[in-house]
Amino acid sequence: MSGQRHSFVVALTGGVAAGKSAVSQRFETLGIQVYDADVAAREVIAPGTGGLQAVIDRFGDQVLDARGQLDRAAMRQRVFGDDVARRALEAIIHPRVRAWLHEHAHADRGPYCLLAIPLLAENMDHYRWVDRVLVVDAPEALQLDRLVRRDGIDEALARRMIERQASRTERLTLAHDVIENHGDEAELDRAVSQLHTRYLALAAAAR
Incomplete structure (x- = not known):
């Protein structure tokens, strides 16, 4: 690891409506900076x-x-x-987005930081420099239901949106860590807390 690297970098991804924002917010609550590709x-x-x-x-x-x-x-x-x-x-x-994320990650001074990258699986070759990949996974039926309710669209369009992305299998193949998001808030809290502890230890070992 380069002597200039000050932060351990975790790339966070997941399918549309899998719950990436809910996971990001929990890490932010724990004091971890999240740099979002959409931002x-x-x-x-x-x-x-x-x-x-x-x-x-x-x-x-x-x-x-x-x-x-x-x-x-x-x-x-x-x-x-x-x-x-x-x-x-x-x-x-x-x-330009990749350069922005790289610049912010390498300037980060926390113990570790997260990069929220919805299309990570489609662009992984450009992100080989991250230390770890965290995938938020949800059953497709739940993704469909969330999309229909969140965006006010019909199921056919929601299904097309899901199909346009990398498959669950492609995302999970990249994953070092997986959060199964079934919509249980307490379960999500626990999963993030456990990963936070793990990432602090990995970041400390990498210094």
Whole structure:
């Protein structure tokens, strides 16, 4: 391990509606910093960034709203069903998100930190530098039910959203640790507490 590394890095992932946020919040309550890829994706294309300028250069300034920010709804419409446009947008955002997460993880001064990366399984080659992978897993029937209720969508769309992601098997293959999230809050508290103890010990041993 590099002498410059100050924090042990755990990548947290899981399928859509598996309960990643609930797990992240519990680690944050224990004083652990969580760096979220979704937050990074907004930061790297905020007004004034090179990321936003790259989007404008590629797609034109009609993708901006009245405040000069990226109009996310317009952008979604622009890339929906257009694989070339979607890949072009991803080529701008994804490397910047990875750099943002890397920078924040290596600057972290806690005993360890978490990176919340929903699409980790799809992009694992870019995250070989993390120390450990934690997968939040939930039965597909529960994911479907949560998605339908959370997003107000029908089951067919919810199923398509799940199918578009890496499979449970692909995610679990990467996992060093798994939290089975069946919706029991006390069970989730216990699982996070046990992992916190384990990560503190691993981080201490890695120093």
